[in-house]
Amino acid sequence: MHVLLVGPDLEENLSLRYLASSLKAAGHRATIARFDSMEDSPRVLEQARDVDLVGLSLCYQIRAPEFTTLARAMKAERPARPVIAGGHYASCAAEELLTHHPELDLVVIHEGERALVELASLPALASAALEAIPGLVYRDGERLRATRPREILAELDGLPWPDRAGPARLLAGVPSAYMMGSRGCLGACDYCCISTLHRLVPGRRFRQRAPEKIADEMAWLYHQRGVRQYVFHDDNFLVPSVAKNLARIDALDRALRARGVRDVGLALKCRPGDVDRQVFERLRAMGLLRVFLGIESGTAEGLASIGRRQTVAEQHQALDLCQELGISTQYTIIIFHPEATRETMLADLGFVREHLTQPFSFCRA
Numbered sequence: 001m002h003v004l005l006v007g008p009d010l011e012e013n014l015s016l017r018y019l020a021s022s023l024k025a026a027g028h029r030a031t032i033a034r035f036d037s038m039e040d041s042p043r044v045l046e047q048a049r050d051v052d053l054v055g056l057s058l059c060y061q062i063r064a065p066e067f068t069t070l071a072r073a074m075k076a077e078r079p080a081r082p083v084i085a086g087g088h089y090a091s092c093a094a095e096e097l098l099t100h101h102p103e104l105d106l107v108v109i110h111e112g113e114r115a116l117v118e119l120a121s122l123p124a125l126a127s128a129a130l131e132a133i134p135g136l137v138y139r140d141g142e143r144l145r146a147t148r149p150r151e152i153l154a155e156l157d158g159l160p161w162p163d164r165a166g167p168a169r170l171l172a173g174v175p176s177a178y179m180m181g182s183r184g185c186l187g188a189c190d191y192c193c194i195s196t197l198h199r200l201v202p203g204r205r206f207r208q209r210a211p212e213k214i215a216d217e218m219a220w221l222y223h224q225r226g227v228r229q230y231v232f233h234d235d236n237f238l239v240p241s242v243a244k245n246l247a248r249i250d251a252l253d254r255a256l257r258a259r260g261v262r263d264v265g266l267a268l269k270c271r272p273g274d275v276d277r278q279v280f281e282r283l284r285a286m287g288l289l290r291v292f293l294g295i296e297s298g299t300a301e302g303l304a305s306i307g308r309r310q311t312v313a314e315q316h317q318a319l320d321l322c323q324e325l326g327i328s329t330q331y332t333i334i335i336f337h338p339e340a341t342r343e344t345m346l347a348d349l350g351f352v353r354e355h356l357t358q359p360f361s362f363c364r365a
């Protein structure tokens with residue numbers, strides 16, 4: 001079956017690339033259609049003309065109107081050809097989407113590799129066949145049906161690597177690749193859809209790939225595609241244990257050296273409480289250039305309001321240490337949180353002012 005996977009491709013979109021490689025490994029054809037804005041719509045419609053199944057990657061709530069508009073245009077052209085959706089927002093709002101958007105036939109809940117392969121193998125998306133596939137919400141006549149939840153994939157090392165075609169992308173002029181060393185998160189911040197997704201499916205919420213397997217992928221990118229910079233999109237590259245972090249980083253470093261990967265740059269994300277001197281000195285020696293810190297508020301009231309379980313002191317400490325070690329930081333501040341007052345907003349600005357040389361942006365809640 002030929003599947004068109006539609007989604008943003010602002011960076012190397014790993015959702016689409018992981019789905020594409022699993023489809024290809026199962027013998028299907030998968031094409032990625034870049035849909036960064038409505039301006040891409042005519043081209044995506046053209047790409048969709050002859051495919052058997054369209055999969056929309058509806059990760060971003062903010063882009064849902066554009067995706068449903070695109071789906072309507074696809075249905076107008078070929079009403080019988082299935083248009084399905086997956087991704088964070090589609091998973092969290094599956095019932096609402098299917099109730100209000102007849103242009104969508106079905107939603108896959110959470111990680112979609114296995115479900116998509118099973119769907120692509122069906123001769124038709126008829127209800128009788130769909131019932132047997134876990135982790136779906138679909139329209140059956142006038143009613144919506146949800147199949148039993150699909151246990152989350154416990155072991156990530158068996159997944160085929162993301163399907164990367166074309167030359168490596170350049171980031172600041174350096175050939176770069178985007179990577180996932182783990183999936184899921186140990187945190188449970190109230191405002192975050194990752195913690196909501198964890199509640200939708202049974203199984204382990206946080207899974208890490210083996211360091212040697214990550215190194216295999218990095219080495220392939222280094223030697224075959226000339227990649228010299230790796231951006232890890234793991235929600236948290238580190239865990240709340242210095243000993244575990246050091247052991248994992250050492251294993252990754254050893255595996256990279258054994259594979260001839262050297263003089264590379266790294267970027268990653270982590271929680272401020274996990275920024276430890278020993279760990280960060282080690283990471284810096286391996287090439288850590290930039291870290292995105294999950295800060296979000298400069299006040300205890302703000303952190304409590306959005307359910308981010310950390311302290312303002314940890315945040316200052318993390319920013320100061322990175323500054324001292326020469327590691328570039330980025331963070332966001334949710335200045336308008338549910339309990340925001342003039343005082344908390346001024347305190348947020350006060351926090352920012354204490355780290356004036358470190359870039360931040362205001363963020364939505």
Ligand code: B12
Pocket residue numbers: 008009010011012013014015016018019054055056057058059060061062063084085086087088089108110111112113115116180184192193194233234235364
């Ligand atoms: C990388 C990333 C980005 C990158 C690249 C985006 C791109 N794809 O081109 C950049 C930095 C550009 C970015 C920007 C934004 N991001 Co962003 N981003 C991420 C991040 C860290 C990783 C995504 C990823 O690659 N994951 C790895 C893949 C393998 O996993 P996955 O995405 O979950 O995909 C699986 C399933 O979702 C599912 N699936 C996905 N699509 C489909 C489609 C089908 C058909 C099926 C069956 C299944 C399926 O199967 C996939 C494989 O298992 C996530 C956090 C996260 N952990 O996911 C946030 C996240 C997705 N981003 C988020 C946000 C809010 C944004 C911004 C709106 C921020 C802003 N205010 O500007 C922008 C919007 C971008 C835009 N205009 O489209 C939120 C989304 C919240 C929401 N529900 O709306 C997240 C969840 C972060 C968070 N915790 O808040 N982002």
Ligand code: SF4
Pocket residue numbers: 185186187188189192193194195235236271294
């Ligand atoms: S730590 Fe980050 S990814 Fe995890 S629940 Fe909190 S905001 Fe979401």
